Amino acid sequence: MSKIYSVGIIGYGLSAKIFHIPFITDTARFKLDAVVQRTPKPQDDASNDYPRTKIYRSTEELFNDADIDVVVISTAPNSHFELASKAMRAGKHVLVEKPFTPTSDEARELVKVAEQNNVLLTVYQNRRYDRDFLTVRKLVSEGSLGRVAEFETHFDRHRPDMPTAQSWKTDPANYSAVFDLGTHLLDQAVYLYGLPKRITGFVGSQREGNTIGLEDSFTALLHYEDGLMVTAKAGVVSPETDQLRFWIRGTKGSFKKFHLDPQEDQLKNGLRPGQENYGEEGESKHGILTTTSEGGMTTSKVKPVESKGYTTFYDQFAKALDANDAKLLPVDPGVSADVIRLCELMRQSSQQGRTLDL
The missing domain is CATH 3.40.50.720 (NAD(P)-binding Rossmann-like Domain)
Known part of the structure; x- marks a missing residue:
């Protein structure tokens, strides 16, 4: 048993x-x-x-x-x-x-x-188990996009006013968007492509009246050996009804996805894993795949990869515990340490106004 x-x-x-x-x-x-x-x-x-x-x-x-x-x-x-x-x-x-x-x-x-x-x-790093990211990973791994030249991953929202509720997330000494949303976006990039060769960072605030120096926004450019450029971006001034999540462009095609994975909002609204429609989003929110051929370009909607969502993280954790094997962990803490180092370099790059080698 x-x-x-x-x-x-x-x-x-x-x-x-x-x-x-x-x-x-x-x-x-x-x-x-x-x-x-x-x-x-x-x-x-x-x-x-x-x-x-x-x-x-x-x-x-x-x-x-x-x-x-x-x-x-x-x-x-x-x-x-x-x-x-x-x-x-x-x-x-x-x-x-x-x-x-x-x-x-x-x-x-x-x-x-x-x-x-x-x-x-x-x-x-639960967003490795977002269904849209799992879909991206499948498209990249099976070569549907060809050689990827640009990979954009976004977590933009329209929250232009300074937060009024006091918590550690409103304390500049303890909070930065780089170490919050940034760890999700950079983790996904490193999970797919490994560590970049160089990084360029822009870190600061998009809000007016931010007198306390809270870092609420960032853009990171990850430069890879083969010419791949990854853009990881989070902002708080983005008045869009359809927020861009992924835009990936390769030699054979591109994939564009709007809206965040629905699990977080569903959980906050009381829906629980295993219940009907958990993790599901309507077809209107499915990503768009554009592919090239001799006859031109064609577009189609991509149904997200089937997944149990964040439950998969705990399922995999149990397997690692059963075997007492760190290689089976859902997230390697050494990779997470690398991601924290990227966050540090992003801030350093922004402060110094230059691209940094890893």
Whole structure:
């Protein structure tokens, strides 16, 4: 009989409620056994939502719980290094929410701690399991686009006003769009093509009245040996009804996709994995493939790749745990450390006004 892994999650905010617990409970190989929530409120109390789950007020209680196999860290990024280190030294396997760590040095140190303690460590780069990205990956791998010359990946929104709600995401000392949305976009590029040869970055703010220096927007150009140019971009001034997500151009064709993968919005609206229409989007939102031939160019809509969505991440994590094999992890933490290094170089490039070699 397959082992069921007991999971303890640190933090009970949006990340835990929307991006982890629904998939932990949807995956037969995991059981939500404990939640660390330091300061519950009457309308936000994990003990009310999960009365059969152990509720702890400190991380030490969780680390000392011999029943816990896996610790999920869903707290602010500046706490990731310390919490992951302590959890792994307590013999727990660890899943860290993105961004992995604030610095690439910390990320590489965590990889060493995992190896030293014979535990598995992975990072929640869940957008590898967006159906539109899986579709892009299929088109690229099967050669439908030929040799790709330009690859654009966007996460643009129209939010021109400064946020009023106070959180770590409104603190310039703890937040940058580069380490938030940027880690998703750069991870997808590195997953497909590996590390670039050079990087050019533009980081700053598109909002008026941003007196605190919050980095809300960026553009990164990744220069590859074979001439491929990857553009990764996120902005907050983009008044479009159809936001561009992917635009990929190659010698045999191009693929253009608008709108984000629907899973995040569906989860926020109460839909859960396994329910009808989860992960589905209407045909009107399918990407457009344009291909060249002797007779000219033809266009067609591309049905997204079939997928269980973010549940696949946890399915793959269970396989890695079963074999105690880091090679089977859904996300290699070493690659995530490389992505954090790219984020650092993007900011450095922007500050210095020049293209940097890796």
